[in-house]
Amino acid sequence: MDAFYASVEQRDFPELRGKPLAVGGSPDGRGVVATASYEARKFGVKSAMPSRQAIQLCPQLIFCRPRFEVYKEVSRAIREIFSRYTDLIEPLSLDEAYLDVTHDKPGIGSAIEVAKAIKDAIRYELDLTASAGVSINKFIAKIASDYHKPDGLTFIGPSKIVPFLEKLPIEKFFGVGKVTAQKMKGMGIHTGGDLKRFSETELISRFGKSGKFFYHIVRGEDDRPVKPNRISKSIGAEDTFETDLFELEDMLLELKALSEKVEKRLTAKSSQGRTVTLKIKFADFTQITRSRTTPSYIHSAQEILQYASELFSKVDLENRKVRLLGISISNFYENDVEKLHNPQLRLF
Template structure:
């Protein structure tokens, strides 16, 4: 039996909250419990679902789905507006529970994170027992459920956390990794989306075992850079450490409108508001960047992005809005209705400074 071993076997936990936004809403509002619920979107068919409760998922409702499609699948679906300030606060409470066991925490979003518990604060020694303790604390103290995956690297731990959702705990030890991955349906692999899964199936790849038959060069030829990742992932190879201080490469603000915007002045007004919010986010993160990106999603769900890089670092709303206005003026907006606008800033000062101090990295 094949077994993955390393010089020092790490103990990695991936915690993923179950239907996080929807679960918080159902916890806080009893009338929403055990109901098919969508956070985001609206009952008139406008907007996009941010998160669906498991009762709604049973009907096929998923995040990023239009409200119209969600209602077709689940006519009795209930909608509620997101409360991101509450979700952020709950996320902090979850993070506080993590820190009881380790400081090596790499958050991926508000509702999921990697933990390296190779050396845990309480000297428990067992990653499985730590995962159980975290799940229990989240349930008893916050009234929410989480799923956990435990293994020797980040990739396997993430797959494991999704294996028995909701409220699951899956351990995949070194001696089980290869067999587990070989039987796993290809669409269950992290990083394989619908389009890639369809392409793989057209090649006769339905499971990890079939994917494993292809050489690294062949996968790179078929899938580009992702082919290298696919080659190593099906072998359970992932040497990435848990990074407590993840590098923020960009900060974005966007808004989906209940009614499509038709007039350019309306759009510019909303963009100015977004730039104001973005300034606050930049201030919170102590960031300033040179590249501004404008995102526009139209009523027919087509989308465009336009970017502009300045010689100066930006972190003030008025300066960002000036760049956004220039980008907006170059977009073909004639007779088009807009459902979403977004502004992103990237190429941060600290990242550029790192490039200047590292001769192997190029700034321009």
């Protein structure tokens, strides 16, 4: 989807259309931008940017509070449109998914035509725009989907893949973040063609397991299937505060509230996990995370709070104000609601 949260807001509130908009954050400089409209992006505003910086780049920026329940409902409607064409749908987030349309339900027989049909349905039924990438595997399709935004449709056929990747700037490769891109540029790697000159052994020695991935993707090789039942890597909750927290009692109350939110989300997903992660962002924007893997699977707010509080007690908070707290659970054991309270497995 194109600037999903911001586009939904502009759709629902016509007075916001054509104006630079940030979903998340606030005009007083607190919090971070979750999504920026394309009008705001022209000024350099982007997601995960601190509000203070966004205002400096775009003083006329309009902030609006996220409406996640609305976004989830729109996401469900988008997923329903996808399901008319295939059951092989792998969601990446509320606004993005992989679809395998090798055998499309209506029998259209063309991935490009299926993409057009989906884009048209989203436009006419939901009054939103989406960008699609079409190719022979997930990696190339992902790159193609970002190539002509907004409202784009890019097809990269088998014969065009290698030339396309050789010319592509290294920071445009999905999976190459800012830090990795800078490291690659220090090695003289600025494009896919530069990356291709390195052997698999050399890349593994420089980047570990990721080196093997880089070696294959620059050659357009990606055999990962589309997985319809993709499991979330973590479930959590976090909160950025209107006023920085300084009192220990206030922080502990916030941890209790977050633990209860996480319990609800775990229950909704029929999940429990063994790894508790605590996230703390201080007033100076420095951030730390602390994790602990428990001996048994947990899901209750009481258990989550217990381990989160233990992690919290080991953090040096002297003369430091807290801007954000977050708790997440990972390392899942997936089961149904009945087993959630009785993890004993049946033999047969």
